[in-house]
Amino acid sequence: MKRLGAWAFFTFAVPVVLIIAWTIASETSDTIYFPSPIAILAVFPDTWFSGAISGDIFPSLSRLAAGFGLALIAGVGVGTLVGMLKPLRLLLEPIFELFRAVPPPVLVPIIMLVAGIGDGMKIAVIAFGCVWPILINTVAGVRGIDEVQLDTAASYRFSGRLRFVSVILPAATPQIVAGARQSLAIGIIMMVISEMFAATNGLGFNIIQFQRLFLIPEMWSGIILLGLLGVGLNAVFKIIENRLLTWHVGLHAAEK
């Protein structure tokens, strides 16, 4: 009980102070651009809980899931090949570094030209932003596999499939997960940006609409909702990570 109290204090103390400060600051000022949390909270249910869940939040999240999923499949697939084959790695690594260095949002106009303004464009934008950290981390993970582990697989004559599923993939998982974590953050950014350019629904689209219609508290409520979604997605990611990497955590604890 005492521990729970301490946890609650350390987790919520700063947010509560910030919210109080924000409330006082906005209630005592005349500007309409920074409404008080009370005003935002008042519009929140009507803005997001009446139809917006299926009309905006769900489309946004499905596009994020599709783009992130594609990036994961492509990144791990190509990354494993490149990590295993040295000539391929020497050929492609400079290009990967270049692509990764390009800020993903600038690709939205180009992808719009090629893929139009539908869901395909948004998914492509998200996937393109997400793929590089996963790809580069997979290459590093596969390259870093202990040779003794590979020799063991070879001396017991594992087939290519068994070697991939039971040795290479699990051995590279800690690095792949690290890459996926970076990609998830990029994916959320790309999700919003793609909707701000050209869309008829979605979170990014709505935030821009509210801004244009001067619905300032509604706009802020969208920003807060995005923050909460980010926290939620991270929590889900953490749960999956813990399941996948129980062995990794245990191994390192045992080595200490």
Place this chain on the structure above:
Amino acid sequence: MNQTHDDGILKVRGLRKVYGEGSKAVEAIGHLEFTIRAGEFVCIVGPSGAGKTTFLRCLSGLLKPTEGTVILEGREVTEPPADMAVVLQEYSRSLYPWMTVAANIELPLKAVGLTKTKRKKRVTEALHSVGLSDSGKSYPWQLSGGMQQRVAIARAIAYRPRVLVMDEPFAAVDAQTRADLEDLIRNLRSELGITVLFVTHDIDESVYLGERVLILSSAPTCVLKEVKTNLPAERSQLITRALPEFASLRTEVYETIQYAKGVNYYTAQPQPENENRDEGRDKVAT
């Protein structure tokens, strides 16, 4: 008994391995030539840096020799052979930390294509043989070093190889565990009737375990001397090690290793009782 290959289950013929080319070339193995009969327990000792690891990689089909061949049951080894299992010194690296002990033992059996029922049965038997019946659900890193090496041994015997190759398997465990594991491997050998090739740097261990001890020279390696132990088949840590023959064998191996530290394939002088060294020597020597 295998009629067609009774002259030897494992034959090493004129094996030579040179890394690199030209002026940067490093010759690890000069000339190795020996035969192991089915069911034999042969130990290989040599000074550190004798090219033992290179030799084992050639033997297990992981590395292509520059010259010569390894013949297992009448077939030349060009890739890892199906009838051989290898146990390495680095148990913590050869066991997969993301799998339970049972899954680690089961994986090579999946590669062979055994049904699930058969796999489970073999895993249970192998765990029982090495005294780890209760540890199947643990992860390797939850076990002590000696127990992890038992898992690696269980994995090898569940695979049912005809030849078991062990590369300094007990070098990283404490002395008490080591004695237990030595007796375990002797017992498993007689229970299963497999052939064991055991590489070690420990002289006492080689004499205690082996029926023959092959002593290697420094790199470029050759077999400097072969010592037949002729100790009773039933070995015991207390009795066998106290025998006068044990002491004299130990001295013989020790002296040869001291000599081996300074010589290689090209500079070694013939040793008494040496049976295997001279073949092919003139051909390669410069």
